[in-house]
Amino acid sequence: MNEILITSRLRYEVTERASFAFSIVAARTDHQTVTKETIDLGDDVAWTMVPYGSGTHQLLRLTVDPGELDLSYTASVTVSAQTDRPDGLDEVPFDEVPAEVLPYLNPSRYCESDRVGNFSFRLFGDTPAGYDRVKAISDWVHDNLVYESGSTDGSSSATDVLLQRAGVCRDFAHVAITLCRAIGVPARYVSGYGIGVDPQDFHGFFEAYVGTDWYLFDPTGMAQSNALVRIGYGRDAADAPFATLVGRADLLEKEITVASDGKLEKEPATASTA
The missing domain is CATH 2.60.40.2250 (Immunoglobulin-like)
Known part of the structure; x- marks a missing residue:
């Protein structure tokens, strides 16, 4: 703890x-x-x-x-x-996704998952489904986006960020959420605090639903998952200002x-x- x-x-x-x-x-x-x-x-x-x-x-x-x-x-x-690494956890078949989780498969204001389906499947369609695939998505966002303060604003969506390949923590989370949803994994935005965030501020990260639980990921790589404190969550940052x-x-x-x-x-x- x-x-x-x-x-x-x-x-x-x-x-x-x-x-x-x-x-x-x-x-x-x-x-x-x-x-x-x-x-x-x-x-x-x-x-x-x-x-x-x-x-x-x-x-x-x-x-x-x-x-x-x-x-x-x-x-x-x-x-x-949790002390066990859930590398073997599989994705939940669509017909078994709980009703309260279904909204996190849909496109939202900042996460236009309906626009990047082919892109997401090209990148991650052959990655083993489940926790491993979500981790691969989070790692890809970390490796392919540049953290740059001032590079985006309140109107910037995941597709905008994918085009310019730069953003801040909420943008990293939005891109990861969008790619997860596009490939069929429920994902949602989480606002909170994190040790190691630089510059220190309210932090944006995400969680994905695999197995029977939500798992935290920080695609910026600034904070360990066990160094994150949740405040709230939603479909994207518009739900958690x-x-x-x-x-x-x-x-x-x-x-x-x-x-x-x-x-x-x-x-x-x-x-x-x-």
Whole structure:
């Protein structure tokens, strides 16, 4: 087990009354336990925590008047990864994919899997199906894309990134998800924190459904799977932004730190039931 320490600070200048939904709180899952957690918004800001989706994903919601909003979140999270490597896990036949998993086979806003089917099969059609194939897809993305800050924006999709072969963490995840779905493997976007992310920020990675569980992958190669802390998940990054607001506010500062309280264990494959 690894104990991961997280600090997240967001500072806004609110110019008109605004309502926020922040997705920055570590999720509660079978493989991830929040042992300590603090949320600081000052004495005059009322907030609520509400479950989202399956309930493992928590949204921090609040409404504030004009002025400065300073949000600080700290947590200690124990990540308990599986110790066996699931290299032999096979893909789930389509007629056995659980109903709640089916949406993660479909194209989405940033993951146009219907446009890259032939491309994906040319690359990975002969790779042994299952965990090995997903790992091959993640490795291919890592080897064939360049991590380049500022190379993409909020409108960039997986096909855009495949053409220019450069992007940031969310783009790496979107490309891997797209290639997985195109070849018939359910895959979804995960937002979270990771040890080793550079520059340190909210991190985007993905998980694929093989066997009977979801398994985490980070195609950027920055963080081991057992050094990742989940916040939330969705079809792509549009479903898991770190902040959504209605009103007018400018982000003045974003500071994220993620560290281990000791030496990380050797990386196993990480399942993350949610």
